[in-house]
Amino acid sequence: MDINTAKQALRELQLKMYAYNYASAIVYLDAATVAPKNTSEGRGVAMSVLSGETHKLFCNDEVGELLTFLTEHKDELSDIERRETEVLKRSYDRQTKIPLDVVMEYSKLGVEADDAWHRAKETSDFELFRPYLEKIVEYQKMFAGYYDPTKKPYDALLDTYERGMNTEILDRYFDKVRSAIVPLLAATQAAPEIDDSFLYKYYPVEKQKEFNDRLMEVMGIDRGYCTIGETEHPFTTGTDNRHARITTHYYPEAPSFAMYSTIHEGGHALYELGGDDKYRYTCLAGGVSMGVHESQSRFYENIVGRSEGFTKFIFPKFKEMFPEQLEGVTADMFYHAVNKAQPSLIRTEADELTYSLHIMIRYELEKRIIAGELAVKDIPGEWNRMYKEYLGIDVPSDKEGCLQDSHWSGGSFGYFPSYSLGSAYGAQMLAKMRETVDVDGALAKGDIAPITAWLRERIHRHASFLEPADVVRNACEAEFDPTFYTDYLTKKFTKLYNL
Ligand SMILES: [Zn+2]
Missing domain, CATH: 1.20.58 (Methane Monooxygenase Hydroxylase; Chain G, domain 1)
Incomplete structure (x- = not known):
């Protein structure tokens, strides 16, 4: 040859x-x-x-x-x-x-x-x-044994989603996250409750679709390359940097679910569509890992979509479309409502603060299932016990408990931690971005372009050319440090709840 x-x-x-x-x-x-x-x-x-x-x-x-x-x-x-x-x-x-x-x-x-x-x-x-x-x-x-027999089986599986990740790093990571979130959550629950009742009125699905189209437009997603469909569990798929598909789910009496899942999946799509043409039709096209992918989707969903600037920018349009449902509601009330922290049953509906606790529970369960320390038949009982322990709530049915996610039916053991890691990567990227981009000014104007340009330059365009840890290092000019995430949450929720 x-x-x-x-x-x-x-x-x-x-x-x-x-x-x-x-x-x-x-x-x-x-x-x-x-x-x-x-x-x-x-x-x-x-x-x-x-x-x-x-x-x-x-x-x-x-x-x-x-x-x-x-x-x-x-x-x-x-x-x-x-x-x-x-x-x-x-x-x-x-x-x-x-x-x-x-x-x-x-x-x-x-x-x-x-x-x-x-x-x-x-x-x-x-x-x-x-x-x-x-x-x-x-x-x-x-499969874990085939992938790498020298590793603990769960470590071998984690490595397939986030190269270099293992239970040693994640045990430390979740310890840090838990020690920051648990007291912060307790403080928010002791503070006066945020009124979000206006987000649980009847919002016709057809009008919600129209509003979601507007969101995709503000995000700068080119509909010529990315369409939106409907599924029970929202996801993003695609074939190359010129073709992505996102899905969402419309609940007639909870419009913020579709809004934020569209922004989340839109973030995945922007990452896929932002890859450089030189990687098209090669194995380097598309996002490098689940963790980096989630860093982008959760960046748009939370850091952009739930920011004070963005919510206040988008609110007048929302109110214009739903004047009756939002009568007497102000932009500030909307900002608070979409950020309400509250222990809940469903991961995909969890607020930004409690989200990582849902992931921690799945991580602990997966670790024990794959290690052979927990039998499948005992999952519902353990699930319910941990929801009580970490979030203080009773799980009324498996539908709202261990059957809620599609990941295990798809064999995606080791995937869940990437959701939480993604949030942590995103917070560190935000800190770096703030050095050169007026993030709050851009959000207040609903001008996402300078934010996406920064992410595209430092993350998206590299597709899978760099390893996950190198993407974070390249973007942030530093090693991964979860302190940025815990600091971000502490600052945001302390202000939001006047703690
Ligand atoms: Zn996602």
């Missing part, structure tokens, strides 16, 4: 992978949005074949030899080709350890488990989902 033939093969391989991933993303999106509800069986067969073909395309000896050859000739590669080789080699080494029949079985289980989870959640019947979850947990433990 000569070097130019190898470089050509590298490009062709990535282009084919792009096409296969494109097809999978669209099938997934269709299933989650508009596919008729009784069609999962046929889709399961198709997805199983497709994932088998994707596996075969990449996990074969020829690709192994190509990546070894390129690794041995890395001095003759461009920076981008070198990084592509590094990323693909790591993925190849990990995936080739898993036999093809296991990959196909697992993909089929995934479709069935997703279906079972939907039915279980609908009827609040954990027993319906339990056998599927038990199988998923066994697969996850097996």
